[in-house]
Amino acid sequence: MMEQKAISKHLLKRQKVIGEHVEKELTSYESLLTRIRNGNRAAAAELVDIYYMRIYLYMRRLGFSVAVSEDLTQETFLQVWEHLGQLRNSNALNSWIYTIASNVLRLYLRKHKGKHTASFEDVVLPGNGSDERDLVELNERLSRLKRVLVELPIKFREVVVLHYLQGLNIREGARVLGLREGTFKSRLNRGLTKLKKELQ
Amino acid sequence: MDNETFDQLFHKLTDATAESSRPDLSNKIKGQIPESLPHHRGLDTINIMIDLRISRIAAAAAIIITVIIFAGFMGGRETSGDTLFKDAKLLIQYWITGDKAQENIFKDRSNLLRRLIPEDKKNVEYFGDIVEQGDSEAVLMYWKLDDGRYEVIFGDLQVGTLTADELLKAQSKMLKKKSN
Numbered sequence: 001m002m003e004q005k006a007i008s009k010h011l012l013k014r015q016k017v018i019g020e021h022v023e024k025e026l027t028s029y030e031s032l033l034t035r036i037r038n039g040n041r042a043a044a045a046e047l048v049d050i051y052y053m054r055i056y057l058y059m060r061r062l063g064f065s066v067a068v069s070e071d072l073t074q075e076t077f078l079q080v081w082e083h084l085g086q087l088r089n090s091n092a093l094n095s096w097i098y099t100i101a102s103n104v105l106r107l108y109l110r111k112h113k114g115k116h117t118a119s120f121e122d123v124v125l126p127g128n129g130s131d132e133r134d135l136v137e138l139n140e141r142l143s144r145l146k147r148v149l150v151e152l153p154i155k156f157r158e159v160v161v162l163h164y165l166q167g168l169n170i171r172e173g174a175r176v177l178g179l180r181e182g183t184f185k186s187r188l189n190r191g192l193t194k195l196k197k198e199l200q
Numbered sequence: 201m202d203n204e205t206f207d208q209l210f211h212k213l214t215d216a217t218a219e220s221s222r223p224d225l226s227n228k229i230k231g232q233i234p235e236s237l238p239h240h241r242g243l244d245t246i247n248i249m250i251d252l253r254i255s256r257i258a259a260a261a262a263i264i265i266t267v268i269i270f271a272g273f274m275g276g277r278e279t280s281g282d283t284l285f286k287d288a289k290l291l292i293q294y295w296i297t298g299d300k301a302q303e304n305i306f307k308d309r310s311n312l313l314r315r316l317i318p319e320d321k322k323n324v325e326y327f328g329d330i331v332e333q334g335d336s337e338a339v340l341m342y343w344k345l346d347d348g349r350y351e352v353i354f355g356d357l358q359v360g361t362l363t364a365d366e367l368l369k370a371q372s373k374m375l376k377k378k379s380n
Contacts, residue, residue: 036237044233052229056221070225077229084237142213149213164210165217192206 030090037084048077054166055101061165062105062157063150072108076101098168098176102158109154148198156191159184330378331355338374342367 032050035043055076059069079100087096149157162173174184324343331338335355342352342362350367352360362370 039237041233041235041237044237045230048226048229048233052226053221056225057218060219061217066222070221073221073225074229074232078232081232081234081237138212139216141209142216145209145213146217164207165214167214196206 029093033087033090033093044081047080051097052077055097058098058101058161058166059105061149061161062154064105068108072101072104075104075108079104092175095168095172095175098162098166098172099178102176144199145195148195151198152191152194156187156194159187160191160195163188327374331374335374337370338377339367339370 032043032046036047052073056069056073059072060066064072076097080097083100087093149160152160158177159173162168162176163170168176170181170184170188173188174181177184179187324341326341327339328341331340332355336358338355340353340355340357342350345351345361348364350362350364352362352367352370354360
């Protein structure tokens with residue numbers, strides 16, 4: 001119980017920091033979206049430049065292979081162009097694109113039910129002059145964390161990846177997955193607890 | 201493991217997993233940007249239902265049925281009035297022009313249109329089985345007006361008022377065209 005409370009407090013702190021960062025970023029997207037809506041393909045290409053790596057990494061961090069992640073990223077953008085007319089609020093751009101990505105991966109998982117296996121490669125951080133032994137130990141811990149993460153059930157994996165690795169705040173993350181903020185937080189708590197348990 | 205340590209580990213994992221994609225991924229995606237980017241088109245409800253993986257026809261049918269039920273039972277609108285008919289006609293026109301509509305879809309939809317014609321317009325004559333979609337000269341359906349003329353809906357879903365003679369000529373032309 002104490003641990004749950006500590007996690008919640010910790011999440012609130014993170015949420016504030018991420019929220020401030022996201023606010024600043026999104027104000028600059030309004031003019032980009034206006035240009036895209038006016039049919040400017042160069043602006044659409046700019047949107048690709050901003051988002052394609054985020055979506056690709058989102059898929060990779062969820063445990064999809066390089067090839068599948070690339071396919072899912074392409075499919076996400078195809079859906080973005082298809083449904084662009086529905087996006088009214090430029091402030092929602094970030095969560096809107098992630099929502100599409102999330103739907104695309106859900107369709108993929110449904111289609112490949114039972115056939116999909118998580119892709120896992122060991123983490124290797126480059127040395128930066130620090131103690132070689134420390135680095136090896138850190139890489140081992142990160143590899144273990146990654147392995148445990150990609151083995152979590154998808155509903156916990158998604159919330160942890162969205163919040164911790166993709167940097168979405170609680171509100172955005174909840175919007176992406178179509179959950180209430182409370183549900184998102186609760187899944188995050190449970191996901192973290194599972195991770196901790198597995199890592200001990 | 202405390203939360204701060206966990207946070208730091210995730211932070212490091214974020215960096216460690218920030219790999220590059222294949223160099224041509226961005227270009228591939230850019231190559232798929234459509235020539236004409238979609239504008240806001242309205243009909244959000246239909247689009248939302250399509251997002252829920254319901255077919256466009258099923259989505260639209262669900263909406264029409266809902267409108268009719270609400271208009272009929274909640275007293276919000278009069279089902280026998282012209283307004284509902286006009287709205288339905290506009291929606292059907294959107295489908296037909298917005299879609300690559302097949303002939304059978306046209307027949308289904310024109311049939312639906314016929315059923316939506318207000319009750320007070322009795323004796324509707326309907327030729328949906330022989331009229332081809334988009335044929336602006338073919339009479340899809342008509343009914344008699346109080347002044348003796350006829351309200352006609354043509355194959356392109358345009359509405360016109362014809363005298364009995366004009367209607368007869370239009371029908372003869374249509375039948376002649378059909379028999380050829």
